[in-house]
Amino acid sequence: MLQRTVRRQNVQIGKRRWRPIAIALLPVLGIALLYLLLPDPGPRIRDLPILDTELYPIVGSLRAPGFSIPLVPGASSSSSDGRAAQLGRKLFHSSDLTPNGDMSCASCHASPTPLTVARPTLPQLVNLRFAHWFGSSGDTDSVGAATLAALEDPTHMASSRLFIVKQMLGPWRRDYEAVFGNLPGELLDPDALPSAGLPAPPPLQWEVNVAAAGLASMGDSHLLDSIISKAIGEHLAPALELSRRAFDRAPPPPGWVAAYEKMSPAHIAAVNQVYANVGVAIGSYLRGLVAFDSAFDRFADRWRENIPAAAALGDGFTDHELIGLKLFVGPGKCLSCHSGATLTDQKFHNSGLSQLGETIMGGRAVGSVRALTNPFNCIGPFGQKLRREASDCADITTLNTEDIRNLGAFKTPSLRNLAHRQRFMHDQRFTTLETTLAYYNELTDRAAIGQRDPALHPLGFTGEELEALAAFLNSLSSSVRDLNGVRH
Ligand code: HEC
Numbered sequence: 001m002l003q004r005t006v007r008r009q010n011v012q013i014g015k016r017r018w019r020p021i022a023i024a025l026l027p028v029l030g031i032a033l034l035y036l037l038l039p040d041p042g043p044r045i046r047d048l049p050i051l052d053t054e055l056y057p058i059v060g061s062l063r064a065p066g067f068s069i070p071l072v073p074g075a076s077s078s079s080s081d082g083r084a085a086q087l088g089r090k091l092f093h094s095s096d097l098t099p100n101g102d103m104s105c106a107s108c109h110a111s112p113t114p115l116t117v118a119r120p121t122l123p124q125l126v127n128l129r130f131a132h133w134f135g136s137s138g139d140t141d142s143v144g145a146a147t148l149a150a151l152e153d154p155t156h157m158a159s160s161r162l163f164i165v166k167q168m169l170g171p172w173r174r175d176y177e178a179v180f181g182n183l184p185g186e187l188l189d190p191d192a193l194p195s196a197g198l199p200a201p202p203p204l205q206w207e208v209n210v211a212a213a214g215l216a217s218m219g220d221s222h223l224l225d226s227i228i229s230k231a232i233g234e235h236l237a238p239a240l241e242l243s244r245r246a247f248d249r250a251p252p253p254p255g256w257v258a259a260y261e262k263m264s265p266a267h268i269a270a271v272n273q274v275y276a277n278v279g280v281a282i283g284s285y286l287r288g289l290v291a292f293d294s295a296f297d298r299f300a301d302r303w304r305e306n307i308p309a310a311a312a313l314g315d316g317f318t319d320h321e322l323i324g325l326k327l328f329v330g331p332g333k334c335l336s337c338h339s340g341a342t343l344t345d346q347k348f349h350n351s352g353l354s355q356l357g358e359t360i361m362g363g364r365a366v367g368s369v370r371a372l373t374n375p376f377n378c379i380g381p382f383g384q385k386l387r388r389e390a391s392d393c394a395d396i397t398t399l400n401t402e403d404i405r406n407l408g409a410f411k412t413p414s415l416r417n418l419a420h421r422q423r424f425m426h427d428q429r430f431t432t433l434e435t436t437l438a439y440y441n442e443l444t445d446r447a448a449i450g451q452r453d454p455a456l457h458p459l460g461f462t463g464e465e466l467e468a469l470a471a472f473l474n475s476l477s478s479s480v481r482d483l484n485g486v487r488h
Pocket residue numbers: 092103104105106107108109122123125128133134135136137143146147150151155156157282426
């Protein structure tokens with residue numbers, strides 16, 4: 001009895017406690033109900049007051065360069081470029097270029113054609129004929145020179161030019177001579193060449209002002225401490241320690257440099273000539289690959305000056321992509337770096353991404369020094385041949401390796417053929433286009449080294465706007481065409 005009374009009292013006390021809370025919640029529930037019943041509170045895509053007459057020439061500037069560009073007139077697999085490209089295609093897919101025989105260029109880059117889908121982690125090797133610099137720091141100035149660097153780079157193919165030349169003298173001799181004529185006489189004695197060897201990598205470092213500016217601008221105090229304590233321990237200037245880290249590269253296997261240096265100058269010259277031709281062949285193949293048949297290009301083709309843009313929509317380029325294009329051109333200000341048919345200004349900018357964990361990358365400040373000292377660059381003895389077209393080499397002769405704006409700056413990448421990518425940015429840190437755009441939307445991190453480019457500003461786009469921007473970027477993907485007429 002007593003128990004029941006106590007319980008009833010408790011229930012009543014409970015009721016009394018809840019009543020004011022329920023009363024307080026009523027207005028909240030009311031507002032929530034009203035919110036659900038009322039129409040959409042406002043545009044989640046801002047007004048984009050860009051006139052068709054303003055947009056039309058911009059679309060023209062982003063459109064594929066037609067195929068009136070000098071794409072090897074009458075190119076076919078029987079022209080000399082076509083034959084070099086045919087050999088290049090075979091070499092690109094062959095594992096004969098590394099001593100272990102376990103890797104080809106295609107192991108990392110996949111076969112660019114006939115696949116329409118790139119290996120998703122690396123940028124697709126397409127439209128390279130329009131690029132000025134190769135690699136995210138622009139270490140090389142032609143596709144051929146980039147190929148030769150990839151072959152000997154310990155983190156890429158880890159091969160050596162002597163090994164590759166021996167392959168041309170052996171199993172590849174017929175293929176090689178069919179394109180480049182007889183091998184140099186000096187090389188025909190099989191015992192004259194060691195089985196592996198390459199020149200010593202040049203000792204590279206920053207000018208003191210660049211290294212000091214790098215040190216002064218470092219955003220991560222933990223990393224800065226580690227540089228300073230290492231420098232103190234080794235009685236080095238901290239700027240020198242930073243420079244050392246920036247150019248750090250695994251040394252070639254023991255004996256390779258000595259074997260190369262023991263050769264006579266005539267042998268060295270002949271080896272380099274054959275090695276450069278391997279770059280010419282693979283470079284010709286890669287320069288033939290273009291991807292300009294995207295939904296955006298077809299929209300641009302349909303659009304005539306005297307009709308509204310809306311009348312040219314359809315076929316993968318709808319109103320949604322058009323809004324994305326307007327956001328890209330207008331409030332996004334993306335065109336200030338991603339311009340022209342490959343959507344890159346071919347320049348280098350600091351977007352604040354030079355550090356990943358303990359690794360710091362100097363970006364263009366490193367790449368410009370490498371490009372200038374690369375013996376296969378435009379002004380080197382094989383430069384013109386590797387470029388496959390005449391050049392005054394102004395890119396190299398006017399290169400300023402002391403420009404401190406190069407610190408932490410990376411190449412503006414092309415925005416074509418991103419649709420199947422699973423990694424973005426030079427260090428592949430983002431796994432989706434959405435996270436990449438979210439980075440631009442907020443831009444919260446400080447630049448790890450150097451200063452973030454002032455042209456970058458947090459976008460503050462809504463979710464719907466980011467979706468439209470991504471839709472536009474995805475409309476720039478297309479299948480790959482081979483202009484050299486290489487048989488696949
Ligand atoms: C172990 C994987 C790997 C192998 C093997 C490899 N690459 Fe690469 N390659 C890469 C990576 C990673 C990059 C991006 C480097 C950067 O951003 O600086 C790259 C970049 C390039 C670029 C520059 C692309 C651009 O848009 O600037 C070219 C050209 C290239 N590779 C050609 C080749 C060729 C030719 C071969 C074979 C001789 C080859 N690669 C072998 C991983 C590889």
